[in-house]
Amino acid sequence: xxxxxxxxxxxxxxxxxxxxxxxxxxxxxxxxxxxxxxxxxxxxxxxxxxxxxxxxxxxxxxxxxxxxxxxxxxxxxxxxxxxxxxxxxxxxxxxxxxxxxxxxxxxxxxxxxxxxxxxxxxxxxxxxxxxxxxxxxxxxxxxxxxxxxxxxxxxxxxxxxxxxxxxxxxxxxxxxxxxxxxxxxxxxxxxxxxxxxxxxxxxx
Amino acid sequence: xxxxxxxxxxxxxxxxxxxxxxxxxxxxxxxxxxxxxxxxxxxxxxxxxxxxxxxxxxxxxxxxxxxxxxxxxxxxxxxxxxxxxxxxxxxxxxxxxxxxxxxxxxxxxxxxxxxxxxxxxxxxxxxxxxxxxxxxxxxxxxxxxxxxxxxxxxxxxxxxxxxxxxxxxxxxxxxxxxxxxxxxxxxxxxxxxxxxxxxxxxxxxxxxxxxxxx
Numbered sequence: 001x002x003x004x005x006x007x008x009x010x011x012x013x014x015x016x017x018x019x020x021x022x023x024x025x026x027x028x029x030x031x032x033x034x035x036x037x038x039x040x041x042x043x044x045x046x047x048x049x050x051x052x053x054x055x056x057x058x059x060x061x062x063x064x065x066x067x068x069x070x071x072x073x074x075x076x077x078x079x080x081x082x083x084x085x086x087x088x089x090x091x092x093x094x095x096x097x098x099x100x101x102x103x104x105x106x107x108x109x110x111x112x113x114x115x116x117x118x119x120x121x122x123x124x125x126x127x128x129x130x131x132x133x134x135x136x137x138x139x140x141x142x143x144x145x146x147x148x149x150x151x152x153x154x155x156x157x158x159x160x161x162x163x164x165x166x167x168x169x170x171x172x173x174x175x176x177x178x179x180x181x182x183x184x185x186x187x188x189x190x191x192x193x194x195x196x197x198x199x200x201x202x203x204x
Numbered sequence: 205x206x207x208x209x210x211x212x213x214x215x216x217x218x219x220x221x222x223x224x225x226x227x228x229x230x231x232x233x234x235x236x237x238x239x240x241x242x243x244x245x246x247x248x249x250x251x252x253x254x255x256x257x258x259x260x261x262x263x264x265x266x267x268x269x270x271x272x273x274x275x276x277x278x279x280x281x282x283x284x285x286x287x288x289x290x291x292x293x294x295x296x297x298x299x300x301x302x303x304x305x306x307x308x309x310x311x312x313x314x315x316x317x318x319x320x321x322x323x324x325x326x327x328x329x330x331x332x333x334x335x336x337x338x339x340x341x342x343x344x345x346x347x348x349x350x351x352x353x354x355x356x357x358x359x360x361x362x363x364x365x366x367x368x369x370x371x372x373x374x375x376x377x378x379x380x381x382x383x384x385x386x387x388x389x390x391x392x393x394x395x396x397x398x399x400x401x402x403x404x405x406x407x408x409x410x411x412x413x414x415x416x417x418x
Contacts, residue, residue: 011226012226013211013217013226015219015221015403016402016403017211017402017405017406018211018212018213018219018403018406018407019209019211019212019406020210020211020212020215020217020226021209035209036406037338037342037406071364072364074368083364083367083368084367087367088363088364088365088366089363091366092363092366092379095366097379097383097384099384099387100359100379100383100384103359103387103391104359104360104363104387107356108363135241136222136242139223139241140221140222140243147398150356153353153354153356153357154356156307156357157356157357157364158364159304160296160304160307160357161360161364162364163296163304164295164361164365165365167299168280168375196224197223197224200225200240200241
Protein backbone atom coordinates (compact mmCIF):
# COMPACT_ATOMS: atom_id res chain seq x y z
CA UNK A 1 0.00 0.00 0.00
CA UNK A 2 2.99 2.30 0.50
CA UNK A 3 3.02 3.38 -3.14
CA UNK A 4 -0.48 4.77 -2.66
CA UNK A 5 0.47 7.17 0.07
CA UNK A 6 2.17 10.47 -0.38
CA UNK A 7 4.55 11.01 2.44
CA UNK A 8 3.41 14.52 3.08
CA UNK A 9 1.18 14.49 6.11
CA UNK A 10 0.73 18.24 5.78
CA UNK A 11 -0.69 17.93 2.27
CA UNK A 12 -4.47 18.48 2.11
CA UNK A 13 -7.05 18.82 -0.64
CA UNK A 14 -9.87 21.22 0.17
CA UNK A 15 -13.16 19.31 0.51
CA UNK A 16 -15.19 22.13 -1.00
CA UNK A 17 -13.02 23.12 -4.00
CA UNK A 18 -10.34 20.37 -4.10
CA UNK A 19 -7.37 22.76 -4.27
CA UNK A 20 -4.22 20.92 -3.25
CA UNK A 21 -2.13 22.76 -0.67
CA UNK A 22 0.25 22.35 2.23
CA UNK A 23 -0.75 23.13 5.78
CA UNK A 24 1.68 25.63 7.29
CA UNK A 25 3.99 23.87 9.74
CA UNK A 26 3.37 26.42 12.49
CA UNK A 27 -0.37 26.34 13.08
CA UNK A 28 -1.02 26.65 16.79
CA UNK A 29 -4.13 28.33 18.11
CA UNK A 30 -6.03 29.17 14.97
CA UNK A 31 -7.72 28.11 11.79
CA UNK A 32 -6.12 27.41 8.47
CA UNK A 33 -8.31 28.35 5.54
CA UNK A 34 -8.23 27.21 1.92
CA UNK A 35 -6.24 29.61 -0.28
CA UNK A 36 -8.90 29.59 -2.97
CA UNK A 37 -12.34 29.33 -1.37
CA UNK A 38 -11.70 30.12 2.29
CA UNK A 39 -13.19 26.91 3.67
CA UNK A 40 -11.71 25.93 7.06
CA UNK A 41 -9.14 23.16 6.53
CA UNK A 42 -7.66 22.82 9.96
CA UNK A 43 -8.31 23.83 13.55
CA UNK A 44 -5.99 23.87 16.44
CA UNK A 45 -6.68 24.73 20.02
CA UNK A 46 -7.26 22.89 23.26
CA UNK A 47 -7.43 19.19 24.08
CA UNK A 48 -9.09 17.38 21.20
CA UNK A 49 -10.12 14.32 23.24
CA UNK A 50 -11.04 15.42 26.77
CA UNK A 51 -13.38 18.25 25.72
CA UNK A 52 -15.57 16.23 23.33
CA UNK A 53 -15.77 13.37 25.85
CA UNK A 54 -16.93 15.73 28.60
CA UNK A 55 -19.50 17.25 26.27
CA UNK A 56 -20.72 13.79 25.22
CA UNK A 57 -21.31 12.67 28.81
CA UNK A 58 -23.04 15.96 29.67
CA UNK A 59 -25.25 15.55 26.60
CA UNK A 60 -26.24 12.03 27.65
CA UNK A 61 -27.46 13.26 31.05
CA UNK A 62 -29.36 16.17 29.49
CA UNK A 63 -30.89 13.85 26.90
CA UNK A 64 -32.23 11.57 29.66
CA UNK A 65 -33.68 14.58 31.50
CA UNK A 66 -35.32 16.02 28.40
CA UNK A 67 -37.18 12.76 27.79
CA UNK A 68 -38.09 12.02 31.42
CA UNK A 69 -39.78 15.33 32.26
CA UNK A 70 -42.66 17.29 30.70
CA UNK A 71 -41.83 19.70 27.89
CA UNK A 72 -44.81 21.99 28.44
CA UNK A 73 -47.27 22.10 31.32
CA UNK A 74 -50.63 23.74 30.79
CA UNK A 75 -53.99 24.43 32.32
CA UNK A 76 -57.15 24.81 30.24
CA UNK A 77 -60.63 25.33 31.74
CA UNK A 78 -59.79 23.52 34.94
CA UNK A 79 -57.99 20.67 33.22
CA UNK A 80 -54.25 20.33 33.74
CA UNK A 81 -51.94 18.35 31.57
CA UNK A 82 -48.36 18.07 30.48
CA UNK A 83 -46.79 17.13 27.20
CA UNK A 84 -43.71 14.99 26.65
CA UNK A 85 -41.48 14.71 23.61
CA UNK A 86 -42.28 11.02 23.09
CA UNK A 87 -46.02 11.58 23.63
CA UNK A 88 -46.23 13.72 20.49
CA UNK A 89 -44.52 11.03 18.45
CA UNK A 90 -46.79 8.31 19.89
CA UNK A 91 -49.85 10.45 19.09
CA UNK A 92 -48.77 10.96 15.47
CA UNK A 93 -48.43 7.21 15.22
CA UNK A 94 -51.89 6.72 16.72
CA UNK A 95 -53.32 9.17 14.17
CA UNK A 96 -52.23 6.89 11.30
CA UNK A 97 -49.18 8.98 10.49
CA UNK A 98 -46.45 6.33 10.92
CA UNK A 99 -44.05 7.90 8.38
CA UNK A 100 -44.33 11.37 9.89
CA UNK A 101 -43.94 9.85 13.37
CA UNK A 102 -40.78 8.05 12.19
CA UNK A 103 -39.28 11.24 10.71
CA UNK A 104 -39.85 13.08 14.00
CA UNK A 105 -38.60 10.11 16.04
CA UNK A 106 -35.44 9.92 13.95
CA UNK A 107 -34.62 13.64 13.99
CA UNK A 108 -35.42 14.32 17.66
CA UNK A 109 -34.57 11.04 19.43
CA UNK A 110 -32.59 8.52 17.39
CA UNK A 111 -30.16 10.87 15.59
CA UNK A 112 -29.27 12.94 18.71
CA UNK A 113 -28.86 9.72 20.73
CA UNK A 114 -26.63 8.19 18.03
CA UNK A 115 -24.58 11.40 17.95
CA UNK A 116 -24.09 11.23 21.74
CA UNK A 117 -23.38 7.48 21.72
CA UNK A 118 -20.79 7.89 18.94
CA UNK A 119 -19.08 10.74 20.80
CA UNK A 120 -18.65 8.53 23.87
CA UNK A 121 -17.75 5.47 21.80
CA UNK A 122 -14.98 7.39 20.00
CA UNK A 123 -13.61 9.56 22.78
CA UNK A 124 -13.80 7.32 25.85
CA UNK A 125 -11.28 4.74 24.50
CA UNK A 126 -9.13 7.54 23.05
CA UNK A 127 -8.93 9.23 26.43
CA UNK A 128 -7.83 5.88 27.91
CA UNK A 129 -5.10 5.67 25.31
CA UNK A 130 -6.38 3.22 22.72
CA UNK A 131 -8.19 3.41 19.43
CA UNK A 132 -11.82 2.17 19.44
CA UNK A 133 -12.72 -0.72 17.09
CA UNK A 134 -14.16 0.42 13.76
CA UNK A 135 -12.83 3.93 14.37
CA UNK A 136 -13.15 4.91 10.70
CA UNK A 137 -16.76 3.75 10.49
CA UNK A 138 -17.61 5.60 13.71
CA UNK A 139 -16.07 8.83 12.39
CA UNK A 140 -18.00 8.48 9.13
CA UNK A 141 -21.25 7.75 10.98
CA UNK A 142 -20.77 10.82 13.20
CA UNK A 143 -20.46 13.09 10.21
CA UNK A 144 -23.40 11.48 8.44
CA UNK A 145 -25.74 11.69 11.46
CA UNK A 146 -25.04 15.33 12.39
CA UNK A 147 -27.39 17.17 9.98
CA UNK A 148 -30.28 14.87 10.96
CA UNK A 149 -30.08 15.67 14.63
CA UNK A 150 -32.57 18.53 14.82
CA UNK A 151 -33.11 19.27 18.49
CA UNK A 152 -32.39 23.00 18.07
CA UNK A 153 -35.10 23.19 15.42
CA UNK A 154 -37.43 21.14 17.61
CA UNK A 155 -36.86 23.66 20.41
CA UNK A 156 -37.96 26.46 18.10
CA UNK A 157 -41.03 24.34 17.29
CA UNK A 158 -41.82 24.02 21.02
CA UNK A 159 -41.60 27.81 21.33
CA UNK A 160 -43.95 28.40 18.38
CA UNK A 161 -46.42 25.80 19.72
CA UNK A 162 -46.34 27.37 23.19
CA UNK A 163 -47.06 30.81 21.76
CA UNK A 164 -49.94 29.47 19.67
CA UNK A 165 -51.48 27.85 22.75
CA UNK A 166 -50.90 30.81 25.03
CA UNK A 167 -54.12 32.32 23.63
CA UNK A 168 -56.30 29.51 24.95
CA UNK A 169 -54.42 28.09 27.90
CA UNK A 170 -51.82 28.88 30.54
CA UNK A 171 -48.49 27.50 29.40
CA UNK A 172 -45.43 26.91 31.56
CA UNK A 173 -42.24 25.43 30.15
CA UNK A 174 -41.49 22.14 31.89
CA UNK A 175 -38.09 20.85 33.11
CA UNK A 176 -37.52 19.09 29.78
CA UNK A 177 -37.67 22.42 27.93
CA UNK A 178 -34.76 23.76 29.99
CA UNK A 179 -32.82 20.49 29.66
CA UNK A 180 -33.42 20.61 25.91
CA UNK A 181 -32.13 24.19 25.72
CA UNK A 182 -28.89 23.16 27.43
CA UNK A 183 -28.62 19.99 25.36
CA UNK A 184 -28.79 22.01 22.14
CA UNK A 185 -25.86 24.17 23.28
CA UNK A 186 -23.81 21.17 24.45
CA UNK A 187 -24.38 19.23 21.20
CA UNK A 188 -23.45 22.26 19.09
CA UNK A 189 -20.26 22.65 21.13
CA UNK A 190 -19.50 18.93 20.75
CA UNK A 191 -19.98 19.11 16.97
CA UNK A 192 -17.62 22.10 16.73
CA UNK A 193 -14.97 20.31 18.80
CA UNK A 194 -14.66 17.27 16.53
CA UNK A 195 -11.60 17.63 14.31
CA UNK A 196 -11.32 14.44 12.23
CA UNK A 197 -8.02 15.34 10.56
CA UNK A 198 -6.25 16.03 13.84
CA UNK A 199 -7.70 12.88 15.40
CA UNK A 200 -6.44 10.85 12.45
CA UNK A 201 -3.00 12.39 12.75
CA UNK A 202 -3.05 11.29 16.36
CA UNK A 203 -4.33 7.72 16.04
CA UNK A 204 -2.57 6.73 12.81
CA UNK B 205 -8.09 33.47 -1.47
CA UNK B 206 -8.71 33.05 -5.19
CA UNK B 207 -5.07 32.29 -5.86
CA UNK B 208 -4.00 30.02 -8.68
CA UNK B 209 -3.05 26.46 -7.84
CA UNK B 210 -3.61 22.86 -8.73
CA UNK B 211 -6.47 20.62 -7.66
CA UNK B 212 -6.00 17.11 -6.34
CA UNK B 213 -8.00 15.91 -9.37
CA UNK B 214 -5.52 17.44 -11.83
CA UNK B 215 -2.59 15.82 -10.02
CA UNK B 216 -4.31 12.40 -9.91
CA UNK B 217 -4.62 12.57 -6.16
CA UNK B 218 -7.68 11.83 -4.03
CA UNK B 219 -8.40 13.21 -0.59
CA UNK B 220 -10.05 10.60 1.64
CA UNK B 221 -13.57 11.59 2.76
CA UNK B 222 -13.15 9.94 6.12
CA UNK B 223 -9.67 10.85 7.36
CA UNK B 224 -8.46 13.51 4.91
CA UNK B 225 -5.29 11.70 3.80
CA UNK B 226 -4.34 12.60 0.24
CA UNK B 227 -3.88 9.35 -1.67
CA UNK B 228 -2.34 8.70 -5.07
CA UNK B 229 -4.96 7.39 -7.48
CA UNK B 230 -4.43 3.74 -8.41
CA UNK B 231 -4.44 2.63 -12.03
CA UNK B 232 -7.37 0.34 -11.28
CA UNK B 233 -9.34 3.31 -10.02
CA UNK B 234 -12.66 1.84 -8.85
CA UNK B 235 -12.81 0.46 -5.33
CA UNK B 236 -9.39 1.80 -4.25
CA UNK B 237 -9.10 2.27 -0.51
CA UNK B 238 -7.43 4.88 1.64
CA UNK B 239 -3.98 3.83 2.85
CA UNK B 240 -4.60 5.15 6.35
CA UNK B 241 -8.22 4.39 7.25
CA UNK B 242 -9.38 1.93 4.57
CA UNK B 243 -12.36 3.96 3.36
CA UNK B 244 -13.30 3.60 -0.32
CA UNK B 245 -11.87 6.55 -2.25
CA UNK B 246 -13.92 8.69 -4.62
CA UNK B 247 -12.60 11.65 -6.59
CA UNK B 248 -16.10 13.11 -6.49
CA UNK B 249 -19.30 11.88 -4.84
CA UNK B 250 -20.38 8.97 -7.12
CA UNK B 251 -23.20 9.86 -9.53
CA UNK B 252 -23.58 13.12 -7.66
CA UNK B 253 -25.60 14.94 -10.33
CA UNK B 254 -28.13 12.22 -11.16
CA UNK B 255 -28.78 11.39 -7.51
CA UNK B 256 -29.10 15.04 -6.59
CA UNK B 257 -31.56 15.60 -9.47
CA UNK B 258 -33.60 12.57 -8.39
CA UNK B 259 -34.01 13.84 -4.83
CA UNK B 260 -34.75 17.34 -6.07
CA UNK B 261 -37.41 16.28 -8.58
CA UNK B 262 -39.08 14.16 -5.90
CA UNK B 263 -39.03 17.16 -3.52
CA UNK B 264 -40.62 19.40 -6.18
CA UNK B 265 -43.41 16.85 -6.73
CA UNK B 266 -44.22 16.84 -3.01
CA UNK B 267 -44.05 20.62 -2.76
CA UNK B 268 -47.57 21.33 -4.04
CA UNK B 269 -49.49 18.90 -1.77
CA UNK B 270 -47.26 20.05 1.12
CA UNK B 271 -48.55 23.60 0.73
CA UNK B 272 -52.16 22.93 -0.33
CA UNK B 273 -53.13 20.18 2.12
CA UNK B 274 -53.74 21.09 5.77
CA UNK B 275 -50.88 20.34 8.17
CA UNK B 276 -53.29 20.07 11.09
CA UNK B 277 -56.95 20.11 12.10
CA UNK B 278 -57.84 21.92 15.32
CA UNK B 279 -61.16 21.32 17.06
CA UNK B 280 -61.96 23.66 19.96
CA UNK B 281 -65.35 23.43 21.69
CA UNK B 282 -66.99 21.88 18.67
CA UNK B 283 -65.55 24.38 16.19
CA UNK B 284 -63.13 22.99 13.67
CA UNK B 285 -60.32 24.73 11.78
CA UNK B 286 -57.70 23.45 9.35
CA UNK B 287 -54.26 25.03 9.04
CA UNK B 288 -52.00 24.89 6.02
CA UNK B 289 -48.35 25.95 6.10
CA UNK B 290 -49.29 29.44 4.93
CA UNK B 291 -52.36 29.91 7.13
CA UNK B 292 -50.30 28.87 10.15
CA UNK B 293 -47.99 31.83 9.55
CA UNK B 294 -50.99 34.10 8.85
CA UNK B 295 -52.58 33.04 12.14
CA UNK B 296 -49.48 34.13 14.06
CA UNK B 297 -49.39 37.43 12.19
CA UNK B 298 -53.10 38.10 12.78
CA UNK B 299 -52.56 37.59 16.50
CA UNK B 300 -49.77 40.14 16.62
CA UNK B 301 -46.96 37.65 17.00
CA UNK B 302 -45.04 38.97 14.04
CA UNK B 303 -41.54 37.86 15.13
CA UNK B 304 -42.73 34.24 15.22
CA UNK B 305 -44.79 34.75 12.07
CA UNK B 306 -41.61 35.96 10.36
CA UNK B 307 -39.61 32.94 11.56
CA UNK B 308 -42.30 30.50 10.39
CA UNK B 309 -42.69 32.33 7.06
CA UNK B 310 -38.95 32.29 6.40
CA UNK B 311 -38.42 28.68 7.56
CA UNK B 312 -41.51 27.17 5.93
CA UNK B 313 -42.09 29.16 2.76
CA UNK B 314 -39.06 31.24 1.80
CA UNK B 315 -36.35 28.67 2.63
CA UNK B 316 -37.83 25.63 0.79
CA UNK B 317 -38.53 27.72 -2.35
CA UNK B 318 -35.11 29.39 -2.31
CA UNK B 319 -33.42 26.07 -1.67
CA UNK B 320 -35.15 24.36 -4.60
CA UNK B 321 -34.28 27.31 -6.89
CA UNK B 322 -30.62 27.35 -5.80
CA UNK B 323 -30.24 23.59 -6.26
CA UNK B 324 -31.75 23.76 -9.78
CA UNK B 325 -29.35 26.61 -10.61
CA UNK B 326 -26.28 24.80 -9.20
CA UNK B 327 -27.10 21.54 -10.97
CA UNK B 328 -27.74 23.31 -14.29
CA UNK B 329 -24.54 25.35 -13.97
CA UNK B 330 -22.51 22.15 -13.54
CA UNK B 331 -24.29 20.50 -16.49
CA UNK B 332 -23.55 23.55 -18.66
CA UNK B 333 -19.89 23.41 -17.52
CA UNK B 334 -20.12 26.96 -16.31
CA UNK B 335 -16.93 28.54 -14.99
CA UNK B 336 -18.65 31.74 -13.94
CA UNK B 337 -18.38 33.00 -10.36
CA UNK B 338 -17.50 29.70 -8.65
CA UNK B 339 -17.08 31.47 -5.30
CA UNK B 340 -20.62 32.88 -5.43
CA UNK B 341 -22.02 29.48 -6.38
CA UNK B 342 -20.15 27.86 -3.51
CA UNK B 343 -21.66 30.47 -1.17
CA UNK B 344 -25.15 29.55 -2.44
CA UNK B 345 -24.35 25.89 -1.77
CA UNK B 346 -23.18 26.65 1.77
CA UNK B 347 -26.35 28.66 2.37
CA UNK B 348 -28.65 25.78 1.31
CA UNK B 349 -26.68 23.27 3.39
CA UNK B 350 -26.81 25.46 6.47
CA UNK B 351 -30.36 26.73 6.35
CA UNK B 352 -32.33 23.81 4.85
CA UNK B 353 -32.86 21.85 8.06
CA UNK B 354 -34.69 24.72 9.74
CA UNK B 355 -37.76 24.15 7.56
CA UNK B 356 -38.58 21.19 9.80
CA UNK B 357 -39.84 23.61 12.44
CA UNK B 358 -43.49 23.40 11.31
CA UNK B 359 -43.44 19.61 11.52
CA UNK B 360 -42.24 19.88 15.11
CA UNK B 361 -44.92 22.46 15.95
CA UNK B 362 -47.54 19.93 14.80
CA UNK B 363 -45.87 17.18 16.87
CA UNK B 364 -45.95 19.25 20.05
CA UNK B 365 -49.55 20.32 19.46
CA UNK B 366 -50.93 16.83 18.79
CA UNK B 367 -49.53 15.73 22.15
CA UNK B 368 -52.35 17.86 23.61
CA UNK B 369 -55.05 15.61 22.20
CA UNK B 370 -55.43 14.19 25.70
CA UNK B 371 -57.22 17.34 26.73
CA UNK B 372 -60.20 15.33 25.57
CA UNK B 373 -63.46 17.09 24.71
CA UNK B 374 -62.12 20.62 25.19
CA UNK B 375 -59.62 20.72 22.37
CA UNK B 376 -58.41 18.22 19.87
CA UNK B 377 -55.58 18.55 17.38
CA UNK B 378 -54.92 16.13 14.57
CA UNK B 379 -52.00 16.08 12.17
CA UNK B 380 -52.89 16.58 8.49
CA UNK B 381 -51.40 15.00 5.38
CA UNK B 382 -49.75 18.32 4.48
CA UNK B 383 -47.31 17.84 7.37
CA UNK B 384 -46.24 14.48 5.94
CA UNK B 385 -45.62 15.92 2.46
CA UNK B 386 -43.87 18.92 3.95
CA UNK B 387 -41.50 16.72 5.98
CA UNK B 388 -40.85 14.86 2.72
CA UNK B 389 -39.89 18.11 0.95
CA UNK B 390 -37.45 19.03 3.73
CA UNK B 391 -35.83 15.59 3.91
CA UNK B 392 -35.56 15.25 0.10
CA UNK B 393 -34.04 18.73 -0.43
CA UNK B 394 -31.54 17.97 2.36
CA UNK B 395 -30.61 14.73 0.58
CA UNK B 396 -30.33 16.61 -2.74
CA UNK B 397 -27.91 19.10 -1.16
CA UNK B 398 -25.94 16.31 0.57
CA UNK B 399 -25.44 14.34 -2.65
CA UNK B 400 -24.37 17.42 -4.62
CA UNK B 401 -20.57 17.58 -4.66
CA UNK B 402 -19.49 21.26 -4.43
CA UNK B 403 -16.13 20.43 -6.02
CA UNK B 404 -18.02 19.92 -9.30
CA UNK B 405 -18.48 23.70 -9.34
CA UNK B 406 -14.71 24.12 -9.49
CA UNK B 407 -13.96 21.35 -11.97
CA UNK B 408 -14.63 23.63 -14.94
CA UNK B 409 -12.56 26.45 -13.50
CA UNK B 410 -8.98 26.46 -14.73
CA UNK B 411 -6.27 27.34 -12.21
CA UNK B 412 -6.02 30.79 -13.82
CA UNK B 413 -9.76 31.28 -13.41
CA UNK B 414 -10.82 30.75 -17.04
CA UNK B 415 -13.35 28.24 -18.31
CA UNK B 416 -12.39 24.83 -19.69
CA UNK B 417 -15.54 24.81 -21.85
CA UNK B 418 -15.04 25.25 -25.57
